[in-house]
Amino acid sequence: MRNTPTILHLDMDAFFASVEQASKPSLRGKAVIVGGLGPRGVVSTSSYEARTFGVYSAMPMAQARRLAPNAAYLVPRFGLYRSISEQVMALLRELSPLVEPLSLDEAFVDLEAGGTAWDEGSARLAGAKLRADIRAVTGLTGSVGLAASKMLAKIASEQAKPDGLVVIEPGTERALLGPMPVRTLPGVGPATGDQLRRAGIATVEEIAEAGEDELVRLLGKAHGHALYAMALAHDERPVVAERETKSVSVEDTYDVDIHDRVRVGLEVQRLADRCVRRLRGAGLSGRTIVLKVRRYDFSTLTRSETLRGPTDDPAVVREAAARLLDSVDTTGGVRLLGVGVSGLADYTQEDLFAQAAGDLADAAPEEAVAEPVEERPAVAERHWPAGHDVRHAEHGHGWVQGSGLGRVTVRFETPGSEPGRVRTFRADDPGLEPADPLPLVPGGAEGGGGGPGAGPVAVRGSG
Ligand SMILES: [Mg+2]
Secondary structure (H helix, E strand, C coil), X not given: CCCCCCEEEEEXXXXXXXXXXXXXXXXXXXCEEEECCCCCCEEEEECHHHHCCCCCCCCEHHHHHHHCCCCEEECCCHHHHHHHHHHHHHHHHCCCCCXXXXXXCEEEEECCXXXXXXXXXXXXXXXXXXXXXXXHHHCCCEEXXXXXXXXXHHHXXXXXXXXXXXXXXXXXXXXXXXXXXXXXXXXXXXXXXXXXXXXXXXXXXHHHHHCHHHHHHHHCHHHHHHHHHHHCCCCXXXXXXXXXXXXXXXXXXXXXXXXXXXXXXXXHHHHHHHHHHHHHHCCCEEEEEEXXXXXXXXXXXXXXXXXXXXXXXXXXXXHHHHHHHHXXXXXXXXXXXXXXXXXXXXXXXXXXXXXXXXXXXXXXXXXXXXXXCCCCCCCCCCCCCCCCEEEECCCEEEEEEEXXXXXXXXXXXXXXXXXXXXXXXXXXXXXXXXXCCCCCCCCCCHHHCCCCCCCCCCCCCCC
């Protein structure tokens, strides 16, 4: 383990809720809850104001509504969050080639590998500058932890929240960890926590005191050994780049073009099974199923479908791949087929996204897009998801505050405006249409192209 605090952990503060507050002036300083609003919805993120009512991530939405009945309840806008995440990740990659995203708003950075920091002073400066840059580019705050290992850097950023920076100096780790609850350590969930508690172990120091043999006896060899090392603040896990782009896929090229449609279908099923075996082998599941088809004339098509939640079920992947194949013309022959799964889930927050997005898919059919989108299906009744942006021919840009009974209530305001006024329209008002989100910082959209109020942030899948 290194002896300088040059591993950085960034965690944006209440990310989804903060984005919504930045884009909606009337919600600043108010309780905002983002998540699935359907009957089985869960909270993805609550603003700090909502946390004072006891509303936290992963809580059932019904419980949140009981605790904070007057909060603003919004469905997530993943396209917007993703575009802001990309701005943040780009700033991290200026610090080091070793950036390991854990979710849209959280990542490790190895500052030493990037030559950005080599001791405590330079690490502190890099962390402070990063926080200022994030604020300038996105208008949002993020908290930074700096330590000599990933485990401690993450603990430090937790202590820094909100809007702070904490350095854990090498040599002080064990004294700091000792009194903390066992759940602080990575890999200790509720079940392991209970098991340790029944053995009389509540704090990290008590793990260290129990000794490695006792830990192995309680938790098995691999887990016991790893946890004992963590309790002694030994964490050698390196920062690994490009975790976010992971996908699992398999493909086959055929010597002779396949013309038989039934045979093409069977090949796709076989590839789907192979892909799932590989996915399971890596202990992963994923939400987006991708089919790749190269035709006789070398034209290559990809089609994808995003499921309600991550899966590693071969039947589900086979069915999705078959549906995607239905939309591809293979007359003339096929020379290559591939099946892949992306949108991989190997950390908790992604599961929350999936659940929230699943509820969103109920309300907004465009979330379940197949790609490329050729034509948006005609929707008999127009949907106005709470929190989504709209434009009115007469009143300009605003967002949906609520809808129902054939009416939609819109608040007309933009990130740079004063809190705006509310107006109610008929849900089929011809002057009202869905709009793309505006940049949170004037001129802050990618590329720095236009001036204040320039075009919308490029966002996929919104509308
Ligand atoms: Mg966060």
